[in-house]
Amino acid sequence: MITVPENFKCLGIESSCDETSASVVIGGRTVLSNVIASQIDIHKEFGGVVPEIASRKHVETILPVIDDAMKEAGYSGPDLDIIAVTCGPGLIGALLVGTCAAKGLASVWKKPVIGVNHIEGHILANLIGNPELQPPFISLVVSGGHSHIILVNEDFAYETIARTRDDAAGEAFDKIARKIGLGYPGGPLIDKCAADGDPDAFTFPRTRFPDGSLDFSFSGLKTAALNHINQHDISGCISDFAASFQKAVVSVLVNHTMEAASLRGMNTICVAGGVASNSLLRKMMRDETDKSGLRLYIPESVFCTDNAAMIACAGTYSYLKGNRDGMDLNAFATLSPGAKH
Ligand code: KG4
Ligand code: ZN
Numbered sequence: 001m002i003t004v005p006e007n008f009k010c011l012g013i014e015s016s017c018d019e020t021s022a023s024v025v026i027g028g029r030t031v032l033s034n035v036i037a038s039q040i041d042i043h044k045e046f047g048g049v050v051p052e053i054a055s056r057k058h059v060e061t062i063l064p065v066i067d068d069a070m071k072e073a074g075y076s077g078p079d080l081d082i083i084a085v086t087c088g089p090g091l092i093g094a095l096l097v098g099t100c101a102a103k104g105l106a107s108v109w110k111k112p113v114i115g116v117n118h119i120e121g122h123i124l125a126n127l128i129g130n131p132e133l134q135p136p137f138i139s140l141v142v143s144g145g146h147s148h149i150i151l152v153n154e155d156f157a158y159e160t161i162a163r164t165r166d167d168a169a170g171e172a173f174d175k176i177a178r179k180i181g182l183g184y185p186g187g188p189l190i191d192k193c194a195a196d197g198d199p200d201a202f203t204f205p206r207t208r209f210p211d212g213s214l215d216f217s218f219s220g221l222k223t224a225a226l227n228h229i230n231q232h233d234i235s236g237c238i239s240d241f242a243a244s245f246q247k248a249v250v251s252v253l254v255n256h257t258m259e260a261a262s263l264r265g266m267n268t269i270c271v272a273g274g275v276a277s278n279s280l281l282r283k284m285m286r287d288e289t290d291k292s293g294l295r296l297y298i299p300e301s302v303f304c305t306d307n308a309a310m311i312a313c314a315g316t317y318s319y320l321k322g323n324r325d326g327m328d329l330n331a332f333a334t335l336s337p338g339a340k341h
Helices: 040-044 051-073 092-109 118-127 169-179 186-194 219-231 235-263 279-292 308-320
Strands: 009-014 019-026 030-038 082-088 113-117 137-142 147-152 158-163 268-272 295-297
Touching (some): 009 051, 009 092, 009 308, 019 051, 019 308, 030 051, 040 051, 082 308, 092 113, 113 118, 113 308, 118 147, 118 268, 118 308, 147 235, 158 235, 169 186, 169 219, 169 235, 186 279, 219 235, 235 268, 235 279, 268 279, 279 295
Parallel strands (some): 009 082, 082 113, 137 268
Antiparallel strands (some): 147 158
């Protein structure tokens, strides 16, 4: 167990994709500020994130966003204990903007800087406002780039139990939403459209590997959906199609997570990442954990999507665990949860 001093102050910085964010968190779990500048409106017209544009936008916004977060928290640089920054995985140019800003401020303010794994950040968003939550627990992390089931042990070490072998869950939502003309980002739009649809109107395949692994694969499901769209006119039943597709993705996520918890004897499940905002995923996880008598945590939506508060939480725990970085901290496009950087 890691105990965080009540007044421990961390500035978190996140710039791994299309959100520039800065946050001040005290005691590892209390958010004093969480400023997020989203670039969604810029990337929308391209149907996805354009890495070069994302990097340039981060350069413009990162210092004003940090300034706002510090002001909102009522602190100045010298008050901080550490600065935590996402160092991977993500878009390399975007990550470099955050890591350079963090190292520059750490050098000026003479504070330690610590690199944080973005996926670990998503997982530890569940600590926010939940002082009683302690590992070990099973976490389902589902976002635009990642779909993992991870066991977080007592010492905040991360063991990957399952990962996707092809597309991430959010990526599958985004691709199908674009194809059926809903727009970008697709997850929230499918979620909304599915509300009026029949989730049993269409049947989609659910992949299970014969080796017994709990790994995910969404490419078969995605291809089946794309084939159906190419061969049939679904314009009169878009919401049924969205609801059925959503149910297929979500039921796989929920079944594998419940099985992982049972296999590893865990009684707490934490769901995280952008897709954790999905209303069906939240409902099905709630129903299944209630049935099995497990505890369930899912952050409120603002802490599911990319944000710096989760990076400050994860940075605080990583630092107190003894991890250290310096001015040679680099950015990494790929980085597994729990991997040393
Ligand atoms: O965690 P996140 O903000 O960024 C990454 O680290 O990727 O996740 C973004 C992903 C996108 O694919 C988006 O479509 C998906 O999360 N998402 C949703 C919902 N809200 C966001 N997917 C399904 N239902 C939602 N309500
Ligand atoms: Zn993310």
